[in-house]
Amino acid sequence: MTHFVEAPNFACDIGIVHLGLGAFHRAHQAVYLARYLERSGDTAWGLCSANLRSSVGLVDGLRAAGHRYHVAEFTDSDNVTLREIGVIQQTLFTGRDSEGQQGRDLEALLTRLTSSKVRIVTLTVTEKGYFLSPTSGDLLVDDAMIKADIASPNTPQTAPGILVEALARRRAAGLPPFTVLSCDNMPDNGRRTRNAIVQLAALRDSDLADWISDQVAFPCSMVDRIVPAMTDADFARLGELGVEDPNAVVCEAFSQWVIEDDFPQGRPDWEAEGVEMVTEVAPFETMKLRMLNGSHSLLAYLGAIDGVETVYDAVSRPEFRALLRRYMLKEAATTLHMPDGVDLERYADELLARFANDSLRHRLAQIAMDGSQKLPQRWLHGALERLQDGHEVPCTALGLAAWIRYTSGVSLDDRRHEVSDPLASRFIELHERHGDDPEALVAAFLAQQDIVPAALAAQQGFADAVTDGYRRLINTGLAASLSTL
Ligand code: NAI
Ligand code: CS2
Numbered sequence: 383m384t385h386f387v388e389a390p391n392f393a394c395d396i397g398i399v400h401l402g403l404g405a406f407h408r409a410h411q412a413v414y415l416a417r418y419l420e421r422s423g424d425t426a427w428g429l430c431s432a433n434l435r436s437s438v439g440l441v442d443g444l445r446a447a448g449h450r451y452h453v454a455e456f457t458d459s460d461n462v463t464l465r466e467i468g469v470i471q472q473t474l475f476t477g478r479d480s481e482g483q484q485g486r487d488l489e490a491l492l493t494r495l496t497s498s499k500v501r502i503v504t505l506t507v508t509e510k511g512y513f514l515s516p517t518s519g520d521l522l523v524d525d526a527m528i529k530a531d532i533a534s535p536n537t538p539q540t541a542p543g544i545l546v547e548a549l550a551r552r553r554a555a556g557l558p559p560f561t562v563l564s565c566d567n568m569p570d571n572g573r574r575t576r577n578a579i580v581q582l583a584a585l586r587d588s589d590l591a592d593w594i595s596d597q598v599a600f601p602c603s604m605v606d607r608i609v610p611a612m613t614d615a616d617f618a619r620l621g622e623l624g625v626e627d628p629n630a631v632v633c634e635a636f637s638q639w640v641i642e643d644d645f646p647q648g649r650p651d652w653e654a655e656g657v658e659m660v661t662e663v664a665p666f667e668t669m670k671l672r673m674l675n676g677s678h679s680l681l682a683y684l685g686a687i688d689g690v691e692t693v694y695d696a697v698s699r700p701e702f703r704a705l706l707r708r709y710m711l712k713e714a715a716t717t718l719h720m721p722d723g724v725d726l727e728r729y730a731d732e733l734l735a736r737f738a739n740d741s742l743r744h745r746l747a748q749i750a751m752d753g754s755q756k757l758p759q760r761w762l763h764g765a766l767e768r769l770q771d772g773h774e775v776p777c778t779a780l781g782l783a784a785w786i787r788y789t790s791g792v793s794l795d796d797r798r799h800e801v802s803d804p805l806a807s808r809f810i811e812l813h814e815r816h817g818d819d820p821e822a823l824v825a826a827f828l829a830q831q832d833i834v835p836a837a838l839a840a841q842q843g844f845a846d847a848v849t850d851g852y853r854r855l856i857n858t859g860l861a862a863s864l865s866t867l
Contacts, residue, residue: 383461384623389450389468390420394428395499396471397650399491399560401541402506403431403440403473409453409609409633411504411565416469417655427502427650430494432474432487434507434541441475443629449473451629454620455637456741463635464625476544485537488544495548496555501647503548504563505575506605507541509755510804512568512578515832516758519574521581528582535586542578549583549598550590561599561645567675569667569759572602572642601642604667606674608736609633610744634739640666665720672714673726674733676760677706680777681737682749683784687793688860693744697737701864706734708867709777716773717764751802753785754833766838776851776867779844783851786827790817794859805833820856824849 398415400407415427433441444451449470455463472494474487494500505511513522521542522528531543538544549559562579564571576598584591609631616632641652643659653659660666678693684705685696696702707730715726761782765775787794789809791801801809808830816823828839828848838844854863 385463387463387465389416389466392419392423392425392428392468394419394425394469394471396430396494396497397427397499398429398502398504399495399500400429400431400504400506401434401544402508402511402566403433403437403444404506405609405611405631405633406565406605406607407431407504407506408451408467408629409455409631410605410607410637410639411506412467412469413453413465413637414639414652414655414657415650416465416467418650418652419469421654422651424650426499427469428471429469430472430474430491430500431470432491433477434539434544435477435511438475438477438479438486440629441473444470444473447627447629451631452620452625452627454623454625454630454632455635456632456739457635458739459741461635462623462741464623476539484539488537491544492548492551495544495560496551496557498557500560502561502563502645502649503545504565505541506565508752509566509568510752511541511566512564512574513540513542514574514578516755517832517835519570519577521578523581523585531582532585542582545579546583546586546590546594549579549594550587553590553593558647559594559598561601561647561649563601563603563641565603565605565639567605567671567756567759569671569763570602570664571667572600572663576600599644599646601644602663602667603642604638604640604663604670606638606670607633607636608739608742608744610742611748613743613745615743632742634736634742636736665718665724669718669720669724669726669729671759672717672761672764673710673729675756676714676764676778677710677733677737678749679753679756679760679785680705680709680781682746683753683781683788684860684864686746686750686799687784687787687855689793689795689797690746692742692746693737693749694740694742696746697734701861703734705777705864705867706730706737709781713768713775713777714764717767747799750788752804753789754803754805754830757782757785758833758835762834762838765844766835766841769838769841769844774847775844776847779847780851780855780863780867782827782848783824783855786824786848786852787855789813794855805830820852821849824852
């Protein structure tokens, strides 16, 4: 059954600026706001959505379409809700355009961010867009882009740089700050975002850093909706349903948003749309990162090095389903401390059912991107807790072995793939230096302290398990390796 929902014609004030206009923003935050606007008629919370780095085509495409686009929410391949979204009022691009020009709409974005009507800034700039060390959470002050923002703070390129400049302008104008709400899959995402911004501000003006520290709220949030990158097949399927829209996105019907309720400048009444406003997000965030995202990463590396293409293809195989159940219940759930009433076995079953949605083509190559930024929170912190409690983590160890292989850019049957990761060139060097010696290779990867907590690297039993896993994968293949778990 296909259910159509049209967007009403509302002119809104812009109350929220979003950084990172990707697939997820269009199918998650924008949908909650659109539903809120339709129900309440409150026009204070329209969106200005900006890209800082890539996807200028999407920014311009949405402008050309009057900022209206479609979200196709699939329960399964037979049941879809086609929602037209009209809550975005403005789109901007501050990255490098096709002529190599940097910062096309930067002044427009900074002007928007200093409007008194803007009270919230949301972000989905991916984990690497915060320029933080994945293990310590400290700002990467030696990164070339952060260095450029330190040298030229009035023409910033990074998300932290843009927010620091906008907050400095608001402070100088006597305006209250906006609230900053990270919607990226990072642990303690609010606290980490605060770190990035306060540490960058401190390099410019310690009074500004103190003001941000005292005045700006950085609530944490847990976000969940599977929104794969669009494929030609997705556009063709939407065409069959009567939707010709280059800015459309396809996603699952499920959606969740848990937010720490700390919005001193006000916020939309999100609860009415099903958002859970809570005092502490951490248990839900850790549960989702370790169980859902941790499972995704297991499939991504073990599947991708064996030629499996999508999440659906992987979970259609009993050996992968068994691996995920075992990982989720024995290695992830056992590290969680959930409020009463949360049934983790049921959560694991629900996740398996979501992964088996036959209408999504969620490519493992997409999930495999940026492993250096993702693995600490998905696998490594939980693994360390279990090992310190005297337990083993065989699924995580095999997953890590698969990730190490994946970063060589060569699958188990010697096919090449692209490795998209800010540390990709470092990985290639490690493979060139130690590729012939699994023990040395694993030791070299475990010694990367900006990815692997030192206490985990020091667990010899874990290093041995990863090395065994690596040997098994290359000598006996995936199926045999999984069967020994
Ligand atoms: P996407 O590939 O469609 O968009 C990525 C966005 O991040 C683009 O706007 C891009 O310009 C921006 N970006 C990338 N690197 C950046 C950098 N260094 N600085 C500034 N901006 C940068 O990806 P999508 O699906 O929108 O996901 C984005 C993030 O949203 C994920 O990394 C994750 O943290 C979060 N998320 C995504 C979900 C999904 O299923 N797609 C679900 C839950 C969270
Ligand atoms: C995925 C997530 O790309 C990835 O790394 O694990 O984007 C995942 O689809 C979402 O977190 C689901 O909410």
